[in-house]
Amino acid sequence: MSRRKRVLIVGGGIGGLSAAIALSQAGCDILLIERDANWRALGAGLTFNGATARAFKTLGVLDRIVEAGYVHGTSRVCDRFGKVLVESSTEEVYGRDVPIMGGILRPVLHRIMQEAAVERGIRYRTGVTVSHWCEEPDAIRAYFSDGSEGRFDFAIGADGLMSTTRQQLWLDAPRPQFTGQGCWRAVAPRPVNVTTSELYFGTEYKAGINPVSDAEMYLFLLVPEPDNPWHDEADWPELLRTKLSDFGGHIGSIRDHLGSGSLINYRPLETLLLPLPWHMGRVLLIGDAVHATTPHVGYGAGLAVEDGIVLAELIREGASDLFSAFEERRHDRCTAVVNGSIALGRLEMEGAPLANQRTLSQEIYDVIREPVF
Template identity: 40%
Template sequence: MTLATQRILIIGGGFSGMSAAIDLRRRGAQVDLVELDAGWRNYGAGISLGGATLRAFRQLGILDAFLAQGHAADGVRLCLPHGPQVAELPTPRIAGADVPGGGAILRPVLARILADATRASGADIRLGCTFTRFTQDADGVDVEFTDGQRRRYDLVIGADGLYSKVREALLPQAPKPVYSGQAVWRAVLPRLPEIDAATMWMGPRIKPGVNPVSQSEMYLFVTEPRPTNDFVDPASFVDRLRGLLDGFSAPTLQSIRAQLGEHSQIVFRPLEGLLVPRPWSQGRIVLIGDTVHATTPHLASGACIGMEDALVLSEELARGADGVPAALAAFEARRWERCRMVVENSSRLGEIEIEGGDKEEHARIMRSSLMALAEPI
């Protein structure tokens, strides 16, 4: 059976699910995508992206749209709390000599770019719909849906995120997401003239940074230790975020602090992680993205490894002369170590920040991780 003759269901319309739909359609598969949110919305402020993500964008055919609507630049500037730059983290041009080594974009804008490409691919998209149950045999998977339909597929891909219902049904003993003891604040602000690349200020335990997301906007991100995952009243967001910047006298940060207000689209997110041990599949059902390897944002690679999952899965299915189960085994073998590295190294970076720990270890993990991410997938 060739990929062009296969019927594939993707459950979940996030970044990894949309990427899978785009690439599988490019290779000729018949693809259905169901997404529970009838509005196909994506919440959040900005998202920072490394060169490996831009490489994935190029393969998906959305790189030009990203460059037009987001922002790309080389290097990450590291500064002291009072302002002086002390280092610059290099970002290799992984996506090609003509493409900067990193960048950022507003998360809803990236979601719209991917959604447009998914629609253009010819995938059958059903919004406000998800599965209710599935049963499988050696030849396929029968799926029942919330809209009353029942369809049969050669493969089902679970891409429904951190709190995945597919994972719960397929692997009920899988670990649950774990709170990291750290949270991140994000806000969208008018771009300052001096901010033309990602810039971070290295406080003892609180780490602010900014990244341009377009020609006119930038987003602020601030990580802080929070021993318990308590509710934070949105009415307090502005004052709390301003307070986190009180200990930083850097003029740029103080200018940003003064701009913060109710208009700043402030988002607060407790950071959680998840790494599901292999296998990530059973029979003809496979899990990808945050469903099996959700990471904290310290390496700016969570979206990246989910999109890479989609591309590698599509590639292995296309070459899978030995059938779907063999292709899924090859997919997992290629993905496990890279995804484990991102999840575990990101977690360790967070631990060092929470503890106010060894900055040399922090820098060493960052360097080795970025070098590993530059490798082919």
């Protein structure tokens, strides 16, 4: 009987947790480390499409996500006042019992993934980072910030857009690039008549809402910010109210109830697409550490979840050159989503006709719908 592969995963976010669960299911012995001693999830809500739900089902966590979040079968395109212009089809396209769209609070999703990892007996350590690496003939040795060390068959850097792993090993790697847009997010009570996602067009900004639980919904607003200004957190409620001033419908109602106690988040949109190879020796980068996209098609988390599942599938298949096989499977798909999302944001900033934006969005979704595993 062959020895279990010992794998170090750096980063305890959605990508790292997904890889930990998938590789554990493939028989690997996992150690996951997370720099945050409290292992918290940052952010507000998360919109996911059917391909992401399909990946969650493969991991075995979809039922919990459906129970804790909110899923539905349509999306609506509205004018700035909330009048419905287009409603999507409810046709099943991602597989039996796989919802077309959904939403969930990020901290809730994070808790579900943590619980699933713990239930599998996955070892984890928090408040720890890798200080440096040492490549050996048949292993990678990691030296940790607490003075300990470990020896592994391979390691995965799933530590996000500002990946320390990437900075340590890819000395000439490109840095994340600002796209010219900023994204505002807020969580608000969900009225009973908000049962699907809605996108609002008709101003220089694009806004949307999506239910994330029986009681809550999530608002996003994409705005052009060519100078990439910094906004003081204390000013966020008033700034967001001002930027939403031209909207009506449900978004207008959310705006009118924003205050100092509202859960609001703002960040400039940055992307990264690392040229191949995505591995250095026995260390592989996944998720936002290597292919960070914008939220335009709601698939950043989906790509990260897929990464871990594909890697586990290749291990089961006995791929002789694991990392090269992974890159071959993932590069084109991830590149299409990242570049397509950037192009969609560019169309928004240029004020392109809605029909053009919808055509490009459909092209990206055609890629996303393709079977992965």
